[in-house]
Each structure stands twice: as C-alpha cells, then as structure tokens.
Amino acid sequence: MTDETFRQAAQAYGDTIYRVAYHAVKNQADAEDIMQTVLLRLLECDKEFESEEHLKHWLLRVSVNESRKLLRSFWRRTSVPLEEWHDQAAPEDGQRAELMRAVMGLETKYRLTVYLYYYEGCSVAEVAAALRANPSTVQTWLLRARARLRKELSDDGEGEGSHYVRSAGLS
Amino acid sequence: MFDPQVYREACGKMTVPQDKLEEMIVMTQAKEKKVRRPFRAALIAAAAVAMMVVGVGAANPEAVQELFVQIATVVRVDEYRQEMVTSEGESITVLSIPEVNVENRDGQAILIVDEEERDITQALAEQGTYVYEKTTPQDTKLCVEVTGSAEQWEITVSMEEEGKQVGSFTTSSEENALAPGQVQDNYSVNEGVEISKAGEELNKEICVSEYDGETATVIPVK
CATH class of the missing domain: 1.10.1740 (Rna Polymerase Sigma Factor; Chain: A)
Known part of the structure; x- marks a missing residue:
C-alpha cells in the first residue's frame, strides 16, 4: 500500500x-x-x-x-x-449519556454487536464475519443486548422495530 | 428505551482528534519503514530461558512483577520457531502458533489454519474428530485437533518441540465472544510476567505469549 x-x-x-x-x-x-x-x-x-x-x-x-x-x-x-x-x-446530552452508559455496561460481545449493527449499519452476516461468530449467534446477541438495554434503561419497550433483526445479509 | 438514532448521535461524537490521527499516521509510516514484525500471529509460544527466574508469587496474580528485556536478535529457525537473544544475553526459543478457526458454511465445517482451508465435515461426522498435523524439517510439530460438529466444535492446538509438548490451548465455538481470557483460560500455565527489562532474578522455563518487536510477554511453565 x-x-x-x-x-x-x-x-x-x-x-x-x-x-x-x-x-x-x-x-x-x-x-x-x-x-x-x-x-x-x-x-x-x-x-x-x-x-x-x-x-x-x-x-x-x-x-x-x-x-x-x-x-x-x-x-x-x-x-x-x-x-x-x-x-x-459520554455526551453532554443526558439521554445520550444514559444510553451510552447502558451500552458500555453490556458484555464486550454485545457492545461490539450493537455498535457494528446500529452504527456501522452492518448486516447480521457482516457482524458475524467481523466477530467470527455464527450469524444465528449474532442474532441471539442482538436480541439479548436489546433486552438488557431495555431493562437497563427502564422503559416500556422499544417499539415494533426493535423486536426483529435485520437479516438481509443472511440471504 | 434504546433509541438507535440517539445511539448513533452519541457514537458520532467518539472521534480521534485530527492532530492525534495525523501523529499516528506519521508514526505508523515511520515504524513500518524501520521494523518488520517477526510474528504474524504469536498466540502462544514456549520458551526455555537460561538463567532466568520468574520471581513471582506463583498463586498470587497481584504479586506478578513486571520485568523488561530488550530483544537483541531474532533468528527464524522454521515457520513455527524462532530463536531470540536478549540484550542481557539470554536465549529464548519462541514458537508461534497460527490462527485456527472452524467456520460453519451452510452446515459444512471448514477448518482454517493460517488461511488454508479444508472441509472436515465428513471426518467429524464419521469419527467425531479431525486431526491436522504438520512437522517442520527442524522437528517442530503443530497439532490441531477438532471435535464436535460445524455448529458446535472444540479445537485443541498444541506444539511439540523435539517430541515434547511445549504449549497448548483449547477454544470452542462457544468462545467467539470477546470476553477476556476465554481462549487462554485453559493454558497449561496460569501465571504471567511481562518482560522488558532485566534486573529481576529469573531461572525458570517460561512461555512467551506475545512479542511486539521490542518486548515480550511471558508465562512461567509449571
């Protein structure tokens, strides 16, 4: 290079x-x-x-x-x-700070999965490739991460969109 | 509530200052010109160190001492073995183990050893195990044993030098996670010392776990 x-x-x-x-x-x-x-x-x-x-x-x-x-x-x-x-x-904004605190409180595999999926916009298959994990495992990690974030952030739920995993990359 | 948009905004603020990035670019280019790293994937290594003692409270991780040894020369014996001599005159034999993994590709178990792929699905189905072995002309032997299936597997990697096992570790499909210590939990050793400068008493066999071109991280052999 x-x-x-x-x-x-x-x-x-x-x-x-x-x-x-x-x-x-x-x-x-x-x-x-x-x-x-x-x-x-x-x-x-x-x-x-x-x-x-x-x-x-x-x-x-x-x-x-x-x-x-x-x-x-x-x-x-x-x-x-x-x-x-x-x-x-930690962003100055309270909501962002609380959210980042919750994300950073997750286990490493969940933090990275959340980051790659939500910020980098990777598909499940791409996250799996980056983490050297099975796509089905990544789907499980995403679901668990969201459940833990939901619990940690003490809300009533994330809405419909949060309960499924974007799976386009799997096909 | 986990709001992806808020999360993205928060992540967006996580940046490296431009001046720091510039410094890194310059340093990286300078380093690349000076040093070629001797290892590609030095996961574990075994070392016999003459006249070195790890002066550590063996069962007391808090008591682990930091020692530092400058590496003076590195001579590659074969693809897995290198001989190092420190500035203090100690000689260290380092065995580097390639990266290994099993990928599940539509139900097929693909063993990858140093980017070399082989389909081991049939062997796992028929015998429940697959063994990959490679011995160099200098008598360093790499052994990779896979058990299980494409979905759930376990890999044991071991190295032998002149017929004697000098290091091994086991990893599994469950350990794709990134929690610390998962791969190294079942090393045959469990204490470590970071070496970088002589001055402590050392006279015991050690394993070198990492070497970055200047310093080595070592683990005493039980």
Whole structure:
C-alpha cells in the first residue's frame, strides 16, 4: 500500500477503528494503541482491496481481532480495568449519556454487536464475519443486548422495530 | 428505551482528534519503514530461558512483577520457531502458533489454519474428530485437533518441540465472544510476567505469549 493510499484510508476509517476498539476495551489509551496497531497492519498488508466496502470490512475485522488480543492478554485479565468511557465518550446530552452508559455496561460481545449493527449499519452476516461468530449467534446477541438495554434503561419497550433483526445479509 | 438514532448521535461524537490521527499516521509510516514484525500471529509460544527466574508469587496474580528485556536478535529457525537473544544475553526459543478457526458454511465445517482451508465435515461426522498435523524439517510439530460438529466444535492446538509438548490451548465455538481470557483460560500455565527489562532474578522455563518487536510477554511453565 502506498503512503498516499494509506493516508487516505487512515483519514477515512480512523474514527471507525477507534470506535470499534473503544467499544471493546472501554479505554481511550488502549483504543488508541489498538488503532495504531491496526493502521500498521493496514500499511504492511499486501492485500488488494476490491472496493471501499471490502477495505472497511477488513478493517472492522482486524480491529476486532486486535481488540481481542488485548482483552486476552494476561496483564489485562489480571488487572482491574480502568473504565473511563465517560471521560471522553459520554455526551453532554443526558439521554445520550444514559444510553451510552447502558451500552458500555453490556458484555464486550454485545457492545461490539450493537455498535457494528446500529452504527456501522452492518448486516447480521457482516457482524458475524467481523466477530467470527455464527450469524444465528449474532442474532441471539442482538436480541439479548436489546433486552438488557431495555431493562437497563427502564422503559416500556422499544417499539415494533426493535423486536426483529435485520437479516438481509443472511440471504 | 434504546433509541438507535440517539445511539448513533452519541457514537458520532467518539472521534480521534485530527492532530492525534495525523501523529499516528506519521508514526505508523515511520515504524513500518524501520521494523518488520517477526510474528504474524504469536498466540502462544514456549520458551526455555537460561538463567532466568520468574520471581513471582506463583498463586498470587497481584504479586506478578513486571520485568523488561530488550530483544537483541531474532533468528527464524522454521515457520513455527524462532530463536531470540536478549540484550542481557539470554536465549529464548519462541514458537508461534497460527490462527485456527472452524467456520460453519451452510452446515459444512471448514477448518482454517493460517488461511488454508479444508472441509472436515465428513471426518467429524464419521469419527467425531479431525486431526491436522504438520512437522517442520527442524522437528517442530503443530497439532490441531477438532471435535464436535460445524455448529458446535472444540479445537485443541498444541506444539511439540523435539517430541515434547511445549504449549497448548483449547477454544470452542462457544468462545467467539470477546470476553477476556476465554481462549487462554485453559493454558497449561496460569501465571504471567511481562518482560522488558532485566534486573529481576529469573531461572525458570517460561512461555512467551506475545512479542511486539521490542518486548515480550511471558508465562512461567509449571
């Protein structure tokens, strides 16, 4: 990858990589480390990306993998995590802050699933590919995540649209 | 109520400052020119370290000490094995294990070892297990054993050096989640030390779990 192509990709997807990592590790410093690693892997890779979508999904997958590595590391597992999502990510708006607090309170797999599905607009199949999970498992995670968010946010329900999973990517 | 629109707005505010991104781009380009990482996927590794002792309270994770050793040289012996020498003169043998996974493709179980795919559906159906083995001319052996089915599987990856098992781990289809420790829970070892600078007493065999080009994370072998 040329320096110029790399720079363009980093500018275009830097925030995406950061958000994925942040949803996984809930820590700004770790998320930035992961971002740097992902960028290095992008620069080093000899892959020919067929399209922007291809590049984006590759980056999503690598970001998830690098986040996984960090989460699995011995030091991380035996340390008390410094969860500082509210330091940076908490929006000033009360509703957004409460919602982000609820999302960040979910388990890692649910947080990433919610992020990829709702923010990145990935289909269930695409989320499954990024997380290396079965599509049916991702559907279950989405349902559970929403149920937990519903409970956490103490409302009466999400409305009709929230009770099904977008499955276009599965067909 | 979980409102996707509000969530998207909140996520949209999660950005990396432009100056920080620029710094990362410059640093990444500089690093790429200087360092080629010796590992692609160093999940676990086994190491025999002469004259090194992990001075850690073995059953007390809080007592884990951080040590740091600079890696002076790295010589690749074969595709799975590398010999490293630290700036302090200790030699470390590192075994890197490729990424392995089983994908369920319309009911077919596809074993992927280092991006090399093979259909193991029939073997799993008939024998309930599939074993992939590869031995290098230098006598380093990789063994990947899959049990179960395309939907529910378990993979045990182990490495042998000169006939002696030096590390293994097990993962399963249930562990696609990203919770910490899922893959490493069943390592044959459970304490770790991060090495980066000598100065502590070390004289025990260790496993290297990660190496980023400058520092290595190691686990003492029981």
